[in-house]
Amino acid sequence: MAEGNELYAVADFCLIPMGTGESSVAHYIAECQRILEKSGLQFKVRAGYGTNLEGPWSAVTKAIGDCHAAVHAKGAPRIATDIRIGTRVDRDIVPGTGNEGKVARVREILAKDGL
């Protein structure tokens, strides 16, 4: 939902440094985490591919751009990122609960199966 006129974005991004000559990306992802700490946005580096991040659209996309700048500064000549980003206007999202809320709904449904 909107904050002022701005859409609230619930995102999940996976940043891949290219041309680094090393197959490990953990140092670069750690650098992104330092950037995200400074952004003040709600985020979570998670298992597998991706970091959850949410907030106003412009702040979320700026933070990911700041991660690119930081990863280039750490030596990556090229970066490819995949971002999944969602917005909705059918109901309000309590800030900071956009990502967690989704999995809670799925758990409720499966609880009825006894799963």
Added chain:
Amino acid sequence: MAEGNELYAVADFCLIPMGTGESSVAHYIAECQRILEKSGLQFKVRAGYGTNLEGPWSAVTKAIGDCHAAVHAKGAPRIATDIRIGTRVDRDIVPGTGNEGKVARVREILAKDGL
């Protein structure tokens, strides 16, 4: 790494039912979870967008196709899925640890920052 000759795939997929006339997707994602339970593969429905899934390439991609079939059977006329899928041949992945292993490395690096 390969199992026999097959690559071991660490994936993360986000399935979106289209044309359903309802903005909630939790019932469809729950249906996917029931399918994945039967697949015998390591998986985790997680906060935000996506489900982590890992195993031999053909089993992982077949399981996602089975999710499509099940979600169509539940009434979705159309489905769009985004899959992030990775393989590596530089070291073995202990089956079932591919997704968790990545975030552990990042945590180790940040622990030195005191984050």
Added chain:
Amino acid sequence: MAEGNELYAVADFCLIPMGTGESSVAHYIAECQRILEKSGLQFKVRAGYGTNLEGPWSAVTKAIGDCHAAVHAKGAPRIATDIRIGTRVDRDIVPGTGNEGKVARVREILAKDGL
């Protein structure tokens, strides 16, 4: 590459309206194209999934956000978008050639195969 201090982004996005009760998305994609025309950025709605778009990072991500706002205004309660976005600092990209340049390189290589 940077324009001023800003990274030049070469992106490809696929926007999916959710909860619309119709499986066709062509009207929504057409609406996005109208928005992109106004952005002044280089873009191309292409076959299959996705629209190519390139320019300064902030302009590219703002234009995609404007597409979300327009598609919500047209009636979609929820939207999920997948964005692939890349930046590089190893060489300059002539503005407007970022997306086309990549496929040209592949064609040159394959031309030597006689493909």
Added chain:
Amino acid sequence: MAEGNELYAVADFCLIPMGTGESSVAHYIAECQRILEKSGLQFKVRAGYGTNLEGPWSAVTKAIGDCHAAVHAKGAPRIATDIRIGTRVDRDIVPGTGNEGKVARVREILAKDGL
């Protein structure tokens, strides 16, 4: 739609070799194109990020796995691929037209705008 009992998949994938020490990926993408030629599936390496590919679900996902194997064989220790893959059961897709059909619909709508 189904071919026999199998879903017909319209996909778009973007394969990224990691840890190669070179930021150019054109040689690897060319290698994928050689693999796809052999698959017999309808495909198109296109401007920007990604290759369009369509056919029965299992054939499409196998072909992408074969690309991973070939790119590893060419020296990439690690590969990350993003796949957008769609299926539908509301109408038949004439094989080979799944990707082209979508953009044609958008063009028809915009033609009425005079765009």
